[in-house]
Amino acid sequence: MNRTLLIIGFVWPEPKSSAAGSRMMQLIHFFKEEGYQITFASSSTRTDRSFQLEKLDVVPKTIELNKPSFDEFIKTLQPDVVLFDRFMTEEQFGWRVAENCPDAIRILDTEDLHGLRKARELAFRSGNSWNSSFLLNEVAKREIASIYRSDLSLIISESEMELLQTYFKVDQNLLFYLPFMLEAITEVQIKALPKFNQREHFITIGNFLHEPNYQGVLFLKKKIWPIINAALPEAQLHIYGAYSSQKVSQLHNEKQGFLIKGFANDALDVMKQARICLAPLPFGAGLKGKIVDALQAGTPCIMNSIAAEGIFGPLEPNGCVVDNPEQFAKKAIQLYSDASVWEEKHRFGFEILNERFNKVKFYDLFSTKLEDICQNLGQNREQNFTGQMLQHHQLQSTKYLSKWIEEKNRPS
Template sequence: MNQVQKLLIIGFVWPEPNSSAAGGRMMQLISLFKAQGFSISFASPAQDSDFMVDLQEYEVEKESIQLNNSSFDVFVKELNPDVVLFDRFMMEEQFGWRVAENCPDALRLLDTEDLHCLRLARQKAFKENHSFIATDLFVEEVAKREIASILRCDLSLMISEFEMELLESTFKIDISILYYLPFLLKPIDAAEIQELPVFEERRDFVFIGNFLHEPNWNAVQYLKETIWPLIKKLLPEAVLNVYGAYPSQKVLQLHNKKEGFLILGRAIDAKEVVQEARVVLAPLRFGAGIKGKLLEAMQCGTPSVTTTIGSEAMHGDLPWNGFITDDVADFVDAAVQLYQDKAIWHKAQKNGLKIINQRYSKGLFESSFRIKIEFLRSNLPQHRLNNFMGSMLQHHTLKSTKYMSRWIEEKNK
């Protein structure tokens, strides 16, 4: 009789699918491994939060773990997982060497979420007012840490084809340790499209995004200071509803009823507020990965106006769910067109539904991912031999990280 395979996920935070795209992504991965018959434990050093998902509802064991503490060694040895999934490179840095030492035969996966070094380098280029170029990444300290983490893992899950190409061309990472696995969504059928609110039933513009994420805060400032006043001049009755988890005082201060710029905080049901809106605005000026807010807009049948950064790696050769532009005047013009012209709006909506079904339908990825995991588990020694850079980094950083962690542990006693 086959033994049940065990997956250990080491989470940076507890999943909050209603607060961020990262939380939604994590729940999709849990569902993917559940379908493969894995029993799953989710461990995190993070504090519990009011909005975290109840993992027990999904038959996932919840474990609190500590940083720089050998109690983790006892826990992981006892669990003896077949596969370990690190949620972002910071968790691999903290716990990767302990997993390698205590469970050497476990397949080590990294879910990158987005390339942190790319997001930070673009943010820096934006703040310093120069165009981002790939070699900017070489001076980014986070890049050195993140690339080392990717090399040490057996496989890194990437949600963006652009980022995969960047890792291959700029950092010369071998494709054998990278795997394209975007957001995994349920396809949308004709009956569901019929149930969506029609053009006439919708009103207002909407922006939605977690405010702990710097690109979102920057986009809201850009809307407030530059874009929204121009839209408001052309559409005096228009309202922009700004939703997002964890708004700080500086975010709340932007609320202005007279200007039709409303800061509404956390959305109880994000899909509902996006479905009721006529147009999503997402003028993102830096960032990385795939934008959950724009996929959600497509799922809700709500056209969007965004930037090249916003739409990056999202739609392949398919036409966008609205308009893509980095020019302020064009952005305003596109927003007004979508808001007023039913024919343009309908065409944009159809484009979005096509993108979901042709690029993000989970059925496109489930079986090939299962085959990849099975292949790696059967050929792990050879796969690791082929990844010499990874073995070398594992050897050296295991030592340095290990002794630094041991020192912190002693200091904390």
């Protein structure tokens, strides 16, 4: 008999709008290949850009926060596995899952470590140098509590695995490294990509609901693009991203070649036309979708260390990793103008894709891990006393807060 999976989504997946949406679709494809019957539930509103899950025989279900209707829904469904999309959904629904389906495996997909992203944002906004005290923020405490309450947490970056184990002392048995799971790129596909002299201009791309993307564009506008523009006056910077607001649109400047293009229906297509991708992110966490898009499109990148984090491992980057803005601009100008170096960096990207993000490898590893958890669920939970303790307290506090909200909202 097929196993059943319930995914509780923070939002409905939009793979054309964000790396998080692409990540969720990769997980859905994995579980489909494993033979799971999948229901995707979310309390958010579906948009025109939301993927039509019905095309994959995934059942969509709208759920409500702080309503007993969820209890009835999950009692009826009785999933074998529940996947929480980000720690916020585990906070909202995890206690209800534990109470109504105690034998269901609870998996948390962190997407990226929100506590790490918050720590870097706090350091950025304070203007102070980074130190580990920024990691002791409220978001990190909530997120790590969620990790302990879950049977397994999926971690997208090796550096985040190391941080959780060395700094926060999380048991490695609760964590599983699962980066983007991508199709290998073939030599035929590589040869079909536009060459150096068939490309022009610079590109950056990212969902503008994600604050680091806006701050990165602002940094380009103020610190980097003026230097590039002075050296390469014919070149343009094309800036793509879903949900661009007025504060983004007002950065558009035709004379400077700083062009806000808005939503790209096909991110890979626009990436293939560009010669260089620019990615200076002042804060953030996880794997950056724009860098992965660039790898697939054969577009070399100039990026800072936060943008590059978790992508390359021991391999050579598909461009340059530079944190100083003047050096960043200088490297971008050099790479834009040198066909032989560009070709070398272009080729590096395909090796990175096939060595580090090949879905075949990670499908096998994740499938084995799931089976192990299934066979040893009781023993694993016995060994995770911290998780039991947090589950007990969260079950009580969140449960009674939710019931108070239920009563408060009940018609008089």
